[in-house]
Amino acid sequence: MDLATLQALNAARAGRRAAVVFTDLETDRSVLCVEGERCADEWIDAMTAALRSGKPGMIMAGGRSLFLNVYLPPPRILVVGAVHISQALARMAAVAGFDLTIVDPRTAFATAERFSGVELIAEWPEDVLKARPLDRFTAVVAVTHDPKIDDEPIRAALAAGCFYVGALGSRKTHASRVERLRRFGVSDDALAQIKAPIGIDIGAASPAEIAVAILAEIIEALRRRDILSGSEAHR
Amino acid sequence: MQVLVDTLDPLAVAEAWVGDGRQVAIATVIETWGSAPRPVGSHLVIDGAGNFEGSVSGGCVEGAVISEAADILETGKAKILEFGVADETAWRVGLSCGGRIRVLVERVDG
Structure with missing residues (x-):
């Protein structure tokens, strides 16, 4: 994870916004999607499903194996x-x-x-x-x-x-x-x-x-x- | 109260450590089988001196993850570690409950 992604993720969490991070396990590249902010089309469906279930886990997308982590605001x-x-x-x-x-x-x-x-x-x-x-x-x-x-x-x-x-x-x-x-x-x-x-x-x-x-x-x-x-x- | 929560939040700690000029690795549970002690998504963060915050197994395999993190901090190449009863190393470090976990360890790059 690069520092900019970590900082943006922590800012979203501090602001009580739900967030999802997709990590490509081949390349170790991470993509952050924050609820209420723009997110690339290819991630929207997986993000919506993750926010609904609240469950992190492995997913397959575009033939790639990705880890999806979900960050929900604390109660x-x-x-x-x-x-x-x-x-x-x-x-x-x-x-x-x-x-x-x-x-x-x-x-x-x-x-x-x-x-x-x-x-x-x-x-x-x-x-x-x-x-x-x-x-x-x-x-x-x-x-x-x-x-x-x-x-x-x-x-x-x-x-x-x-x-x-x-x-x-x-x-x-x-x-x-x-x-x-x-x-x-x-x-x-x-x-x-x-x-x-x-x-x-x-x-x-x-x-x-x-x-x-x-x-x-x-x-x-x-x-x-x-x-x-x-x-x-x-x- | 807020301060206490923040110091126990591994990702907030990771960001603060990077701000202090330290090298930091983030370990994340990406898969579990059986009765794993910590759920998928849990984080452990480690610095170059072996200081850590958070947990990926409630204490079972943290030692092994921390020693692997030293290599990853040096090379910058992320690694996936697997621990479980079928694994000789994991048995030695003791995932006592008999579950199996996969842990992604990656360096924070500025």
Whole structure:
């Protein structure tokens, strides 16, 4: 691999763009294709298939034996709401290997003191999402209890195909949320993707226990679903 | 947290090492058979002094890959290494689980 290819690959990975590298095993020449950028016609079909399956491996192309490697962005969690649950979730997510960002426009909640060492943005989610769009490798956790703050990122997460969308609130609260989102044109199929009440059912009571339930549900979504197609993976 | 992840990312380490003026080889698992310890696509990066980051077998054959990398850094010619129970050398270096792997080792050329 030449240095320019390595640098371009690392830049794509740092920018959370999926990438595929084709290496000709005879000549040791490498070709990089990055999602959303131009790629020579001869590579497009193999790249599309690789991004869909997420699987690296040997392929034959034009009578040549090629190794194809796939680089998908690492999973991350966007938490809407700088609340007590988020404080616990931020610590646990770091241990489990997720990048995590917390967004909350309420500056009384979003203080550096409460969230030491955590990436915290004290702005409206819709403003944050303009600069950093959601992708299917992101989990969105909405826990403010305030529709003015939660609804828009939930809608955006469903539109972006995020691999997990969870929202805090009782069944009654969720039923009214579903009604509001339906009025905004969100389809019933998309609404059915929302995990609510949030978290796997382990009888969690304290904020830290609820954070465990949420993190477990995120891991389940990541490992048991094909996050590329959104369908259930075969186990 | 970000810093920790970056230092454990073999390809980011490879780029940083080249930036430091070091020679760097990248080893990549290209095929596996049976119960291989690391999946296809896994990377190990090695510099001219034998420093390394990442893994291609979770510790089974890294030693052999690192010593082969020294030659590849010198000649610049990529090589495909194969390890498995059928291979005398691999048995000696110990792919304990009984799987078989092929590893591409290539130099980063600036």
